[in-house]
Each structure stands twice: as C-alpha cells, then as structure tokens.
Amino acid sequence: xxxxxxxxxxIIEMFGVHFESTFDIPPLAARIxxxxxxxxxxxxxxxxxxxxxxxxxxxxxxxxxxxxxxxxKITYFTVLGDRKKYYRAAPLSNRLANYLKMIKWEQQIxxxxxxxxxxxxxxxxxxTNLKNIKFYKSHIEQVEExxxxxxSEFKDIESIK
Numbered sequence: 001x002x003x004x005x006x007x008x009x010x011i012i013e014m015f016g017v018h019f020e021s022t023f024d025i026p027p028l029a030a031r032i033x034x035x036x037x038x039x040x041x042x043x044x045x046x047x048x049x050x051x052x053x054x055x056x057x058x059x060x061x062x063x064x065x066x067x068x069x070x071x072x073k074i075t076y077f078t079v080l081g082d083r084k085k086y087y088r089a090a091p092l093s094n095r096l097a098n099y100l101k102m103i104k105w106e107q108q109i110x111x112x113x114x115x116x117x118x119x120x121x122x123x124x125x126x127x128t129n130l131k132n133i134k135f136y137k138s139h140i141e142q143v144e145e146x147x148x149x150x151x152s153e154f155k156d157i158e159s160i161k
Contacts, residue, residue: 012038023071028056029064033073037089044077044086072098093154096147103144110137 001009015034020027035053036045045053050061065087068074072094076085089095110133117130 008038019073023073025067025071026064028054028060029067032061032064033068033089036074036087040086040088044088046084046086048084050087091154091158093151093158096151096154100144100147100151103140103147107137107140107144110140 012031012034015037016027016030019025019030019033023030025033031054032050035050039045039049039053047058047061047065050056050065051058054061065074069076072090074087075090075094076087078085113133114130114137117126117133121127121130
C-alpha cells in the first residue's frame with residue numbers, strides 16, 4: 001500500500017469515527033459517508049462500488065445508504081441511459097443548513113427559558129442563570145450569523161461547477 005492509499009484509509013477511518021460519534025450513526029454508515037466524501041467527489045459512487053470498497057453485504061450497504069439519504073448527508077443522481085444511482089456527499093451548504101435548523105430550534109428554547117426565568121426568578125442562582133442564558137443567546141445569534149454567511153459563500157462556490 002503506497003503513502004497516498006494509507007492516507008486515504010486513515011482519512012476515511014477518521015471521518016468514520018467522527019461521523020459515528022457526531023451524528024450517532026452506525027459505524028458502516030459513517031464509513032460509507034467517509035468513502036463517498038473521499039472517492040465520490042468527481043463522479044459519485046455506485047451501490048456496487050460501495051459494496052466492493054467496504055466489503056459489506058448488499059443489505060447492510062442499502063440500509064445505511066437509506067439512512068444517510070434520510071439524514072440528508074448524501075444525495076444521488078442518475079445518468080441518462082444508465083439505471084444506476086451515483087451517490088455523493090450532500091453539498092456543504094446543505095449540511096450547514098441542517099446545523100442552522102438546530103440552532104433555530106435552540107433559539108426557540110432559549111427564548112422560552114428567558115421568558116420563564118424572568119417571570120419566576122426567586123434567588124441569586126436563578127439571576128446568574130438568567131445572565132448565562134442571555135449571554136448564550138448572544139453567542140448563538142453570532143453563530144447563526146456566521147453559518148448563514150458561510151452557507152452563502154458555499155452556495156456561490158457550488159454554483160460555479
């Protein structure tokens with residue numbers, strides 16, 4: 001195995017460990033996503049090529065591809081005259097849009113918590129808690145702004161294809 005192949009395998013394994021813990025997905029789904037990111041960039045990867053690269057059963061690959069599709073971590077396309085699906089990692093703008101959804105949900109919770117705490121504050125600890133929540137809200141708003149800017153920049157890059 002040459003150096004480039006060793007690097008490839010190491011990156012796929014790093015992606016696998018990262019995605020498995022970050023997205024709470026099965027190890028095979030995490031490795032599929034890693035392989036698709038590394039090897040599917042240009043032309044996408046077929047179901048058959050994933051079976052070959054990962055050495056897993058058809059049913060295992062199929063189940064995990066469906067999970068990744070449902071989670072919007074990957075997409076697929078077809079080629080005219082070819083019945084196969086070609087899988088690619090979802091564009092980075094789409095993946096960040098999913099983080100933005102989580103942030104918006106968290107903002108709703110934070111706003112409810114602030115309203116609740118302001119109505120029910122009864123001790124110094126709750127006053128400190130309210131200050132922390134308000135500071136955290138400010139942080140989340142800055143993160144949201146940065147992610148929105150990054151999504152816009154990714155969309156500009158992705159449209160150049």
